[in-house]
Amino acid sequence: MTDIDYMKQALAEAHKAYEADEVPIGAVIVCKGRIIARAHNLTEMLNDVTAHAEMQAITAAATGIGGKYLNDCTLYVTVEPCPMCAGAIAWAQLGRLVYGAGDEKRGYRRYSPDVLHPKTEVVAGVCADEAAELMKKFFAGKR
Secondary structure, three states: OOHHHHHHHHHHHHHHHHHOOOOOOEEEEEEOOEEEEEEEOOHHHHOOOOOOHHHHHHHHHHHHHOOOOOOOEEEEEEEOOOHHHHHHHHHHOOOEEEEEEOOOOOOHHHHOOOOOOOOOEEEEOOOHHHHHHHHHHHHHHHO
16 A cells, blocks of 8 residues: 555544544554554544544554554654644654645644654655645634
């Protein structure tokens, strides 16, 4: 599978968040060609500001592999991670981060561009238009 294929899986998670009236961000974590975690935002359902898709996916992946370091894994997330999530990505030492739409207001690159682990490879813009459109549709419905 390609980065686009895995990002489509993350987008499916984002659509689940959208249907649950959560900010529509989805994530999957892949290790050695297999999806080991799927997640989407749960901040409303759990009444927890830290329940971002990335945080949920990292926790599930670490539990699944029985270790806290995800060096051999790739996180696919539909929107650029916030500084909190980028910090968690760094602590988990994820090997790769692939995200869709950038987030100029709350993305990690604005506040903490050097927060990721130095060995983490970053790929931006995969399926960015689709991810951005879903976010726009969600927030347009809130106004």
